[in-house]
Amino acid sequence: MTENKKVRVRYAPSPTGPLHMGGVRTALYNYLFARKHGGDFVLRIEDTDQGRFVPGAEKYIIESLKWCGICPGEGIGFGEGPYAPYRQSERKPFYRQYADQLVRSGHAYYAFDTPEELEAMRKRMEAAKVTAPAYNAVTREHMKNALTLSEDEINRRISGGEHYVIRIKIPRNEEIRLHDIIRGWVVVHSSSLDDKVLFKSDGMPTYHLANVVDDYLMKISHVIRGEEWLPSAPLHVLLYRYLGWEDVMPQFAHLPLVLRPDGNGKLSKRDGDRLGFPVFPLEWQDPFTKEVSSGYRERGYIPEGFMNMLALLGWHPSGNNEIFSMDELVREFSLDRVSKAGAKFDPEKAKWFNQQYLRMKSDEELASVFVRELEKQSVSHGFALPGSDYIQRVCGLIKEKAAFIGEFWNLGSYFFMPPAAYDEEVIKKRWTPAARAFFSLLRDNYASAMEFTAPVAENIFKSSAGQAGINPGQVMQLFRVIISGIVGGPALFDTAELLGKEAVVTRIEAALQKFT
C-alpha cells in the first residue's frame, strides 16, 4: 500500500522548550532516511497546546537543526513548501471538519464533562479499585456526553455555549494490529485503549488528531518517531481507519529511547548539567526561570562528530567502521539496522568522537576558531597576537593532545606568552647545580646558533649535554618546563622550533635568573 509512494517523512516537535539529544537523533534518522530514499524531509511544528507555548523554542529548534546539519527541505524555517502552513496553530481550520466527520460516522462523540467531573470519576474508579481508571466503553455510560444525553439536551448545551470536547469512541472488543518496521507486528486490544480527546474545548485538536490529519494531508509515507509514541499508535491506526485513509496510512517506525548514562530512565532535560554533560545541542536559557542549560555547540563539540555519535546510538552500520560523514551515513543508513532496546548515552564516547573529528580538521580551520579565544587572551594577558601562520602551526602541534578546541588555550598558552609559573615538582627534583651549568651553556649555544630548526635544536641540546657531561634525559624534562611551564606537550624540539630562538633563549635566561 505504501510501497510505491514517494518517501516523505517529518520531524514534528512541539515548541515547549529546547529539543534535546533524543529529539535531535529522531530528526537525524528521519533526515537520513529521506535522503537515502531520495525523499522529502519536513519540519512541522506541533503547537496545539497553547498553554505550553515557550517563546524562543521554535527558533531554537530551527537553529539547532541548522547547526547539526540536518536541514529539512520543507517546513518552518526552511522555506515552507507546497503543504503550507507547517505550524499546526495556523492549520487550525483544517481539523474541525475531520472531527465532525468522525462524529457523523459514529466514531466520535461530544463530551461535556468538566475537569472536576473527570477528576471525580477517576477518584471513584480508584476507590473501587479499578486498575486503570479511564474514559472508556464502560465509564462513558456514566458521564455527560452525547451517548448518554438526549438530543435536546445536547443541542441545548451546545447552543448555550457550553464547553465540550470531541472524543473518539473506541470499540469495545476489537484487536488492533499494527506493523512497526523496527518491532514487527504489535497487537493491542481495544479494551486497553481509552476514549482520547481528539478535539479540545479551546477549538484546537489534540496531538492525536492533528498528527494523523497532517500526516495524511502532507502525504507522509513513514512516521519515524520515539518509542514513547508506541502506546498511542493503535489509536492513530483507528483514526486512519475511521477517516477512510487506511490504504494510504504511513508506515511506522518507533525508535528506541536515548537513556541516561547513570541508573535508568529516559534522558531528560535535567540530567545533563547534573551529570556533567549537555543534553541540548545549543545553549538554552529558559525565558521564564532564566535558568541556563549548556549546549554541545558552546562546549566546543564539532557538529559532524556529534551527529556521527548520535547516529550510532541505536543504529549500527553493516561493518565495523564507526567514523562516518553525513553523506556516508546517508549511504549506510537503514531502519532495519536500528536496534530495539533503549541506548544509554555515553559522554565518554561522545568525547572520543569529538577527538577523532578534531584531528580531521585542518590546522587552518582550527586556527580560525582558536584565534577568537586568542584575541580575548591577548587583551587580558597583554601579548601581541601573532600571525595566522604561527597560530596554525600551534594548532597543528596541540590538536593531537586535545579532544576539544576549548582545551587549546590551556594546552598551548606558552606559545603566546612566557610561562607564568613552573611545574614545581620537576624544578624541585631536577634543578641541580649540574643542570644549572648545562642550561647556562645551552643558552649560549642556542644564542649563537645560525639556524634554529627542530633537528638543529636537538643536536645542540645533545652536544651541550655532552659538553656539560650530563645525560640529556636528566635535563630534557626540565627544558620543557623552562620553556612551557608544564610537564606535558607536543614533541619538545618542534615546540622549541616554533617558539623560535629568541623566545627559547629568553626563557632559559629567565629560569637561570629565577632558580639558583
Add this chain to the structure above:
RNA sequence: GGCCCGUUCGUCUAGGGGUUAGGACAUCAGGUUUUCAUCCUGGAAACAGGGGUUCGAUUCCCCUACGGGCUACCA
C-alpha cells in the same frame, strides 16, 4: 497497578541453531614518544534465570525476573 516494548562485555553494539561469541568506548599491562597525550601490541570483560523444541540452543517458543515507555482537554 494495567497495557505495550525490551534484555549479548561497565557502555554502544555485531552475530545468529553447531563461532575460540567479533568490534568500538572506558579500563588494565607492555612498547614507541628520553615526559604527558597520541600511536602500537596485548589482557581482563557478556549471551538475565528457568522450562521447552532440537542430535545440538546465546540464537526459535513459553514462563519468571529485571529494565523502560505509556496510562491528561501535554506532546
